[in-house]
Amino acid sequence: MVIEMELIEKLAILADGAKYDASCSSSGSRRISKNTFGNTSFSGICHSFSSDGRCISLLKILMTNCCMFDCKYCLNRKSNDIKRAIFTPEEVCKITINFYKRNYIEGLFLSSGIIKSPDYTMELMIETIELLRKKYHFGGYIHAKAIPKCSEYLLKKLGFLVDRLSANIELPTDEGLKLLAPNKNSSNVNKIMNYINNNKSKKFVPAGQSTQMIIGATKETDLDVMKKSEFMYNKYKLKRVFYSAYVPVNKDKLLPTIKIPPLTRENRLYQADWLLRFYNFKVEDILDKKNPNFNLLLDPKADWALRNLNEFPKEVNTCSYQDLLKIPGVGIVSAKRIIKSRNLFNITFKDLKKMGIVLKRAKYFLTCNGRYFMDINFFKSSFIEKNLILEDKKNITENIEQLTLFNE
Amino acid sequence: MNKSKSIFLYNYSFLSLLNLIKKLIQNKIVPNDIKNYDYQANLFDNTINLKVPEDEKVINDIINHFGVNILNIMFKVFLSNEQYKELIIYYFWLYSIKYKNKVVYMRNLKVVNKALKISKYVGKEAHRLKGFLRFSELENNVLYAEMAPENNIIIFLSMHFKKRLKNEFWIIKDVKRGILSVYNKKDYFFINENEYKLLTKNVSNEEKNIRNLWKTFYKNISINERKNIRCQMNFMPKKYWQYITEMRDDNEENYK
Ligand code: SF4
Numbered sequence: 065m066v067i068e069m070e071l072i073e074k075l076a077i078l079a080d081g082a083k084y085d086a087s088c089s090s091s092g093s094r095r096i097s098k099n100t101f102g103n104t105s106f107s108g109i110c111h112s113f114s115s116d117g118r119c120i121s122l123l124k125i126l127m128t129n130c131c132m133f134d135c136k137y138c139l140n141r142k143s144n145d146i147k148r149a150i151f152t153p154e155e156v157c158k159i160t161i162n163f164y165k166r167n168y169i170e171g172l173f174l175s176s177g178i179i180k181s182p183d184y185t186m187e188l189m190i191e192t193i194e195l196l197r198k199k200y201h202f203g204g205y206i207h208a209k210a211i212p213k214c215s216e217y218l219l220k221k222l223g224f225l226v227d228r229l230s231a232n233i234e235l236p237t238d239e240g241l242k243l244l245a246p247n248k249n250s251s252n253v254n255k256i257m258n259y260i261n262n263n264k265s266k267k268f269v270p271a272g273q274s275t276q277m278i279i280g281a282t283k284e285t286d287l288d289v290m291k292k293s294e295f296m297y298n299k300y301k302l303k304r305v306f307y308s309a310y311v312p313v314n315k316d317k318l319l320p321t322i323k324i325p326p327l328t329r330e331n332r333l334y335q336a337d338w339l340l341r342f343y344n345f346k347v348e349d350i351l352d353k354k355n356p357n358f359n360l361l362l363d364p365k366a367d368w369a370l371r372n373l374n375e376f377p378k379e380v381n382t383c384s385y386q387d388l389l390k391i392p393g394v395g396i397v398s399a400k401r402i403i404k405s406r407n408l409f410n411i412t413f414k415d416l417k418k419m420g421i422v423l424k425r426a427k428y429f430l431t432c433n434g435r436y437f438m439d440i441n442f443f444k445s446s447f448i449e450k451n452l453i454l455e456d457k458k459n460i461t462e463n464i465e466q467l468t469l470f471n472e
Numbered sequence: 473m474n475k476s477k478s479i480f481l482y483n484y485s486f487l488s489l490l491n492l493i494k495k496l497i498q499n500k501i502v503p504n505d506i507k508n509y510d511y512q513a514n515l516f517d518n519t520i521n522l523k524v525p526e527d528e529k530v531i532n533d534i535i536n537h538f539g540v541n542i543l544n545i546m547f548k549v550f551l552s553n554e555q556y557k558e559l560i561i562y563y564f565w566l567y568s569i570k571y572k573n574k575v576v577y578m579r580n581l582k583v584v585n586k587a588l589k590i591s592k593y594v595g596k597e598a599h600r601l602k603g604f605l606r607f608s609e610l611e612n613n614v615l616y617a618e619m620a621p622e623n624n625i626i627i628f629l630s631m632h633f634k635k636r637l638k639n640e641f642w643i644i645k646d647v648k649r650g651i652l653s654v655y656n657k658k659d660y661f662f663i664n665e666n667e668y669k670l671l672t673k674n675v676s677n678e679e680k681n682i683r684n685l686w687k688t689f690y691k692n693i694s695i696n697e698r699k700n701i702r703c704q705m706n707f708m709p710k711k712y713w714q715y716i717t718e719m720r721d722d723n724e725e726n727y728k
Contacts, residue, residue: 072688079692103636110707111603112718114694117703121603124693162682163689165615165640166607167633168717311697325697404577411580418579 069149075159077149081129081140082175084313085232086276086306090121090170090205093227093271099203102164102171104227104271109170122173122207123163127151127189131177135234135245137281139313140177150179153192157200164204171205171227172196182214190218193225205271210260212252219259220268227271228303231256233296236289240282243318257300264301276306279333280326281319285356290336290347297340307333332358339364342396343389361453366392369429370452373445376429377436380416381406392452393425413437424455476518477504482558483526484508486550491524493562494533497569506558539573548591551624560587597621598628604708605629606717607642609676615642616670619715626653630660643670683717690718 091108110119128150129140139146156174163169174193178185189208196202207228210219223229231253235241241248253275260273275296277289293305309325336358339345343365350364351357359367369376369392378387380402388399401419405411413432417423427437428448480496480503482488489506496503513519534543546561554560563583568575579585607615615637619629626646630653633642637655644653650665713719 072685075685076688076692079689083693083695100639101637105602107599109599109603112690112716113704113708114690115701115704116694116696116698117700117707118694118698119707120690120693123689125689159685162678163686165609165637166682166686166717167603167605167617168686170603309698311695327698401577401579404574405579408571408574408577409580415580418585 071155071159074149074151074155075125077147078126078129078151079124081126081177082124082173084139084308084311085124085173085175085209086118086308087173087207087230087274087304088119088121088124089228089274089304090207091271092303093205094266095227095270096266097203099197099201101161101201102204104203104205105170111167111169121170122205123160123169123171124173125151125156125159125175127156127174127176127185127192128179129177130179132180133178133245133247135248136314136316136318137244137278137310141314144314151192153188153195156192157196157202160196160204161200161202164202169204171207173207175209176211178211182211183218185211186214186218186222190222190225193222197225207271210256212248212256216259219256220263223260223263223268226269228273229260229269230273230275233275233277233292235282236277236279236284236292237282240284244281254300257296257302261300272303273300274302274304274306276308278310279307279330280310280322286329286333286336286358287347287351287353287356289333290340290351293337294340294347305337307337328360329358332360332364336364344386362449363392365390366425366452370445370449373448377431378429379431379434380411381433391426391429393422393427393429395420425452428452476516478518478520479503479505479507479511479513481511481519481521482506482508482524484510485526486547487526487528487530488524489550489558489561490530490534490546491526492522493558493565494530495522495524496562497565503559503562505556506562508558537572538568538575542568542573542575545576545587545591548594549587551627552590552594553622553624554590557590560590594623594625597623598625600712601625601629602632604712604716605644606715609679609682610670610672611674611676612672613641613676614671615640616645616673617643617715618645618647620648620711621646622711624649624651626651626662629653630655630662634660687718 089108091106093104094106095104108121110121112120114120128148130148130150131140131142134142160172164171174189176185176189193206193208206226207230208222208226210222210229210231212231233250233253234245234248238250241250257273260269264272277292279289296302296305307330309327309330311325312319312322336350339350340347350368358364369390375390378391380388385399385403388394388402389396398420402411405415405419411432413423416432423437480492482492492506511519531543534546546564549557549561560583564587567578567581567584571578575584576588579588601619601621605617605619607617610616624646626644629644633644634655639657641657642655645665652663652665652668653660654663654668
């Protein structure tokens, strides 16, 4: 029996059920739209930041938190005794439009528990988003989660209505899925990713697809995680993989007994993900069977550089762009600046600072006009490691999402 | 010998400043400073008003010689709060003559580096406020927002919301500078607060409910186990909170 519930209570329940999805991005869409109410911003816009420091860009909600499945890690699983709610399509539209008008949000992120059947759930979501686009002429950003095992014609229909459509791989390994989400398997998710990748166009899922993995709910290694990401980036041209540190919401003998989510590990994975996508690193450069997990004390790039000290120093006035990218403390923007500037003048250490290079990190790995920043005697790997770790400690508590705001 | 400082005056606008600088450079005059008409001269100042006509041609001159990117940087510096912004633009212009569009790679030059930094800072604040600005719906259906940014970025917000909320009436007020941007579903225009009176500041019937819905969402979307206030403040500095709905108490709300 469904009891009438205040809209505000529904919103509380259905935001609560949606918040564990890490995806926040509202960028990358160049959808051509005749809709007159709202638009999208290619670079994405953060509208607020919640007290956990995460960006709020979209109205992130579930259509319903009723679910026929029982994934062990999930707040909404069938066996949990929690309040259940379901939005009507009109209610979702009302909230979205009113929030958008006041500039609270960039658009809607709609996901759902699975109610009755995958197709039934998808139809409910499609009805909602169709209403939003056609009746309310909403032109803002919409990200929808596809429900695994739904029919292809529904995927097609939804894909033409939204900016981003995605399916969550949930856990990095098939064994993990079998253990914690026995109703799911990765081939159903792969099918969706494949379909979206094959049909992507200016009108169909123009902002591309993303996915997310929960980290630390099973015994996977960082190597497992990164291999999975590398595979999905290559095969399905994903825009992003989101890593979500496991938050213990349920008690279950199959779940790890941790109290605090593994946030530092999550941070390392995001940094490594960045290295794969923009710095031309391969997974085997930074992890292997002997070292399958990241050093929690050092970021993956610095860790790699220390293990490969023989490749350094790089001379900033002559080395290649690719080599510049390998230097800890040199990012993409600053590497490009170096390339452009050194045609015009000889770069000194003073100039590097102005170009945004983090000298505290970079000074061990580069020379300017053949000279080190300081006495060569300091260049023992143990000394460097100690100093980099000190530097890193200061940053560790800050979230990596800072990096993800403006680039995608 | 104590030479008095020559300070050149311009008529507030970007166009007036550009025309003045062009004239100075053409006549090989090196100013000690450039200020707008509000400048309070002191005893040793020698203020000079060349009354250069405001010719729009100068815009094209800059674009043709240095590129539109350079014009954008100059404009953003102009909108900043920097004390010597006019002088920075003057020297940035001089270097642009020498290095053309490549001047942006000359960060080893102090003034160039400074101009680039300021311009980036202004752009960043404009981008931030595209997210942080909050409209309230007034009883006459007008969407009304107040803000107090460091830099004079109202023009960037106006361009943004002209596209985004093109079928709404909206008004944005920069409380710090007393400027309003008023949009009439066709275009926006800027007007001084003394010359414009809002018909009403009462909010619509729905406004309170929607604000409560938003605050509820805001509270519930946060994961307690991940609490990180420092990170939150880094991204959303406290100086903006006064105008952000979800960061205020209801009884602080200045239009109810
Ligand atoms: S299918 Fe989704 S909503 Fe349902 S229990 Fe599994 S993770 Fe939770």
